Structure formats: structure tokens, C-alpha cells
Amino acid sequence: MTENYTALYEQHKKAGASFTDFGGWQMPLKYSSELAEHHAVRKAAGLFDLSHMGEVWVTGPDAAAFLDYALAGKLSAVAVGKAKYSLICDTDGGIIDDIISYRRADDKFLVVPNAGNAKVVAEALKERSAGFNVAVDDASAETSLIAVQGPAAEAILLNLVPAEQHALVTELKYYAAVEVEIGGQTLLLARTGYTGEDGFEIYVPNLDAPALWEALLDAGEGHGLVPAGLAARDSLRLEAGMPLYGNELSRHVNAYAAGLGPVVSLAKESDFVGKEALAAIKAAGVGATIGQKLVGLKGAGRRAARGHYPVLKDGTLVGEVTSGQPSPTLGYPIAMAYVDVEFAEPGTLLDVDLRGKPERFEVVSLPFYRRQK
Known part of the structure; x- marks a missing residue:
């Protein structure tokens, strides 16, 4: 590389x-x-x-309409001067990246993708811009x-x-x-x-x-x-319970399993890439009644769970840790994990297999830490 x-x-x-x-x-x-x-x-x-x-500028008369099509959120509803967290998805509803878009003028947006995805997102936006009166300029370098x-x-x-x-x-x-x-x-x-x-x-x-x-x-x-x-x-x-692309988010994960359903605007009038797939995923109850859901885990002991460690219920595999370590602020181990929805309720006790030894964790609501305002 x-x-x-x-x-x-x-x-x-x-x-x-x-x-x-x-x-x-x-x-x-x-x-x-x-x-x-x-x-x-x-x-x-x-x-x-x-x-x-990455930093990708999207400019032109169709900038808002284009981003409504290219992203899962309704960017046309964002006021000038404001920003919106959104997702760029593939046609299957998988997450290509999570991004922040800043509206700098009626016809000007700054789209900020993650490091490893900057080129992929810029290329996807350029491909999706066909038919729209917009310019997509990758200013990352x-x-x-x-x-x-x-x-x-x-x-x-x-x-x-x-x-x-x-x-x-x-x-x-x-x-x-x-x-x-x-x-x-x-x-x-x-x-x-x-x-x-x-x-x-x-x-x-x-x-x-x-x-x-x-x-x-x-x-x-x-x-x-x-x-x-x-x-x-x-x-x-x-x-802060914030997902990291490559850990909690990937093309193999959808917004509903990741707890990012509110980011997806199925109600917006325009079509968008992945809309049909995401509508079907939501209708099926993924992340709610079937499949897996991203949860927070609080350790009962001192040992920390790490990414890819198995999550167990009564010895049966029910999920996998995506991120985990001791929390410096809270003083106990914390982790995020995808677990089967029937075990996703806060208060549920699960075990994480820490290299052959089960360690007790409790499902808790995210975020683990919220600052005092």
C-alpha cells in the first residue's frame, strides 16, 4: 500500500x-x-x-437534488450553513461510507468521507452525477x-x-x-x-x-x-458510541442493523441509490425483529473485549464484537458488538469469549459517555 x-x-x-x-x-x-x-x-x-x-466539493444548480439521489439522507432539507450526517450506500443497501455534508450555499456542498474511502466516495459521486447539472471536485489532496x-x-x-x-x-x-x-x-x-x-x-x-x-x-x-x-x-x-468504518460499518452492514435507520430518508420524494433495498430491509424488520443489531456492552470485570471476539449466550454464539477496550473515563471495559436481536435489549447479560475464557458483559444503551452541557 x-x-x-x-x-x-x-x-x-x-x-x-x-x-x-x-x-x-x-x-x-x-x-x-x-x-x-x-x-x-x-x-x-x-x-x-x-x-x-477526504474533501469533495459538489457544486451546481442540481447540487441538492443530486445529493438527495446519491446519499441516503435528504440533503435538500439542510439549511445553508448547517451540516448533516449521512450514508452513501450501494444498490444492495450496504454502507460504502458514513459521511458529513456541509451546505455552504444553495448550490454548493462539501462532502467529507473517511480516509480509506475518500477516493471510492469521490468516484461513486462522479459516477452518480450523470444526468445532473453538477460538478464533483475531489479536493482531498x-x-x-x-x-x-x-x-x-x-x-x-x-x-x-x-x-x-x-x-x-x-x-x-x-x-x-x-x-x-x-x-x-x-x-x-x-x-x-x-x-x-x-x-x-x-x-x-x-x-x-x-x-x-x-x-x-x-x-x-x-x-x-x-x-x-x-x-x-x-x-x-x-x-461516545460513534461507529468507525471498517469496524461497525461496512458494505456488509445496513443502516437498520447499525442503528442508523433515522439517517435514511425513505420518505423523500426522490429516488436514491439503495432505496429499494433499504425499504425492503426495513420492512423485513432487520435490526428490530430479525437479524442482528449493534449494541453497547459494559464489562462486569476488568478484562476488555476486542474486535472480532465472539459474543455468547449460555455458550451459544449470538454475535461478534466490533470494537472494545477499557474505558479511561468510566473505569470499566466497554465494547460495541453485533448481536442477534433477541439479545439486544439493555440489561441482557452475555459473555464474550476472551481467548477461551468467557467474561460477563451487560447490554447497555449507547452512548456509554455523554458530556455534561
Whole structure:
């Protein structure tokens, strides 16, 4: 696999990061202690390089109608300045990727796919655009994405944004975006994230990413800001019950089994790719009365479940763990797993086979952690 490096690779090296391959990118796994980075995000703030994510611009008179067809959600209903979480599905209803789309104008959207899926999503959108008056422009290679996540995120941003724009930051709602000036440049600032905390994501040209990274670190001095890697990002998103493509989501999984039924807009007037299959899946009761459903699992002991570990009921296989580890915030093991629907009710006691030894887990509602607002 080709190794890709973000525009911030040298900053990570200087900071002593340990690297790992993720979606073909060399990304910082951690800088010092993943536990310390996790706790910093929960209590203060963490700085993340998300430049491996994709950025695809969809523009033109038919942009909204096109995305209504290409995605499972109703993007035409999104107000300018707002964002929407959605899915891009195949004709069988399988999930190609979960994405966030930002509406920047009536005829302009920014679609953000996951790292390993960026090219696949861009190509799928281009293929699906036939017959629509739109342009699909994959800007992933020229764009960096930096996130500031945690309770101190807003205060840190206010150190960088001109005073006359402070209200743009403080009044920005969750799943909304606005253009602000940082370091003399106009950048897109979104109040989104993947940690379960308040936070922001900033889209910046590659050339300007290192200066922005350093400016954010300077602005975060006194606020407890630390650079954070993928290890902390994974433990944070797991606590927040957020699915990870390749773990909880794939082409072999549908929205209803994954608990993402509300993301699918079967009621929208337009046809969309996968609509017929998804309507049939829903009508059959998948994720409700038949098949499997994604659930949260809380460990009764100290040992953690890991991805692909079998889930058992009275010794019989009833599911499989998709993600699992000890929760740094909560102090006990947590996991997500697909289990047969009859065992998906919160309070159900199941066992996870931890390398030959059954360990008791309880089905619980997601998310495991919800921040105090």
C-alpha cells in the first residue's frame, strides 16, 4: 500500500509522535501517553490532525437534488450553513461510507468521507452525477483538516479569531459551519467532531496547515491543550458510541442493523441509490425483529473485549464484537458488538469469549459517555 503523509508530518515527528498506518496514511498514534491524551480531551482540549479525511466539493444548480439521489439522507432539507450526517450506500443497501455534508450555499456542498474511502466516495459521486447539472471536485489532496476537541476548545479558538468575529464562534451551533479569519486567512470552521466533546474542525490548504497547527498550540497554552493521536481518538469515539468504518460499518452492514435507520430518508420524494433495498430491509424488520443489531456492552470485570471476539449466550454464539477496550473515563471495559436481536435489549447479560475464557458483559444503551452541557 502506498504511504501518504499529511502536511503536518514534520510537526508530528518534532513532537515525538509514534506513527501507524491508517487508510494508507502515516498518522500519529500517540505523542506520549494515549491515556493522558484521552483525559486531556475530556477535561481540557486535544489537537488532532485529520488531514487523511477526504474533501469533495459538489457544486451546481442540481447540487441538492443530486445529493438527495446519491446519499441516503435528504440533503435538500439542510439549511445553508448547517451540516448533516449521512450514508452513501450501494444498490444492495450496504454502507460504502458514513459521511458529513456541509451546505455552504444553495448550490454548493462539501462532502467529507473517511480516509480509506475518500477516493471510492469521490468516484461513486462522479459516477452518480450523470444526468445532473453538477460538478464533483475531489479536493482531498490539497486540503488539511485540524480538529480542536474538548471543553476548552471554544476559548482556544477565541484566542485566534478577531474580536469582531468572536460571536461567530460562540454562537455557532453543533453541526454547523462558518467562515472565520485565522492568521489573516479566511478558513471554514465547523462545530463537529468525533470525540463526544464540544469542539471544532478547521479546513485549511495544505500549505498553511503547519502554521495553523503551531498557532493553535500557542493559543492552547494555559488551556491544557495537547496534541492527540489516533489511539485517543479511538477510545474517545468508542465512549461516545460513534461507529468507525471498517469496524461497525461496512458494505456488509445496513443502516437498520447499525442503528442508523433515522439517517435514511425513505420518505423523500426522490429516488436514491439503495432505496429499494433499504425499504425492503426495513420492512423485513432487520435490526428490530430479525437479524442482528449493534449494541453497547459494559464489562462486569476488568478484562476488555476486542474486535472480532465472539459474543455468547449460555455458550451459544449470538454475535461478534466490533470494537472494545477499557474505558479511561468510566473505569470499566466497554465494547460495541453485533448481536442477534433477541439479545439486544439493555440489561441482557452475555459473555464474550476472551481467548477461551468467557467474561460477563451487560447490554447497555449507547452512548456509554455523554458530556455534561
